[in-house]
Amino acid sequence: MSTEPIHTNLPDSGGHFGPYGGMFVPETLMTSLQELAAEYETAAKTAAFQDELAAHLRDFAGRPTPLYFAERLTERIGGPKIYLKREDLLHTGAHKINNALGQILLARKMGKKRIIAETGAGQHGVATATVAARFGFDCVIYMGAVDMERQALNVARMRFLGAEVVPVTAGQATLKEAINEAMRDWVTNVRTSHYILGSALGSHPYPMIVRDFQRVIGDETRAQILEKEGRLPDVIVACVGGGSNAIGMFYPFVGDAGVALVGVEAGGEGIVRGKHAARFQGGKLGVLQGTKTWVLADDDGQIELTHSVSAGLDYAAIGPEHSYLRDAGRASYDYATDEEALAAFRILAETEGIIPALESAHAIAWILKRGGEYSSGKLAVVNLSGRGDKDVQQAAQICGI
Secondary structure (H helix, E strand, C coil): CCCCCCCCCCCCCCCEECCEECCCCCHHHHHHHHHHHHHHHHHHCCHHHHHHHHHHHHHHHCCCCCEEECHHHHHHHCCCEEEEEEHHHCCCCECHHHHHHHHHHHHHHHCCCEEEEEECCCHHHHHHHHHHHHHCCEEEEEEEHHHHHHCHHHHHHHHHCCCEEEEECCCCCCHHHHHHHHHHHHHHCCCCEEECCCCCCCCCCHHHHHHHHHCHHHHHHHHHHHHHHCCCCCEEEEECCCCHHHHHHHHHHCCCCCCEEEEEEEEECCCCCCCCECCCCCCEEEEECCEEEEECECCCCCECCCCCCCHHHCCCECCHHHHHHHHCCCEEEEEEEHHHHHHHHHHHHHHHCCCECHHHHHHHHHHHHHHHHCCCCCEEEEEECEECHHHHHHHHHHHCC
């Protein structure tokens, strides 16, 4: 771990978070990425843009989301007082709408009326299709064929919203391949299309843009916990695929050394090659889909197969800022297995009347497993990044319900 001080003003002008990040893309995309970075830099400083985004987040998406005291879950664990940040209550059912709204406004500023996106669990695809419908843009969503089968409800939602959903059958037919196809489309149609990347990964400026549009989660949480408890939490927990919900929650607390930040990756069927998607468990430094970060790859640098019961966490790389925070010792990263996540899925439903997304269930699994290590006087916040409607059929089949 590094002993360097934590920098919250990253990335630098080249898109780097320490040794991570950057712009590893075809030359044909460089101009568009530079244009996007310039438009975002202007928008971030423009009151009219920020006010319009805030209005859409409030009136269309449903912000602010509650910070909910999970009383029965707290009693069950017998450790810290547990709060859930209820991103599951947002319009479309997950945190993804925060970023989609911000990026559609940028696309409008750039005069690009055709939207491209990738999706794994379908929540980013639904959010993108939703904002495209709201603003009257054409929308094409790329989704792995395997994910389309296990997330059929979200496929139907996207199509009802007017989006074209393109199945991707190459490779594992999951999120990595969907991103590949979206990038191919973008290279071909870069002058007319904007790619709404859904997580805090890919080439600069996307990790920065997505983080900033998602930091509303952490900003609200900070104000809400201070109002409810008069102090900051002792630990914040979030699931991590690419890492958008986690970095959005973590970022406003990075400068608070007394707040532990815990990201929970997908342990799948165990930490065996090809059976999980926990990048910090056996991964290595590499470049994937535009960014340098921690990836699951073999000794020759070839990207390994991944697995998770959760389509949204089944990805071979993690956002570069998470790699930076881990190296700096500011955030720690653990994992939950499929079995643990499915158990957490049922426990939260039975104890709190809340059915979480399988992605979010990984964070719940961590607090179930590790929460008892904290005393009853401590405070924990778990980011409930999405609701589980999309996962009920899959979970019911696995659990035999």
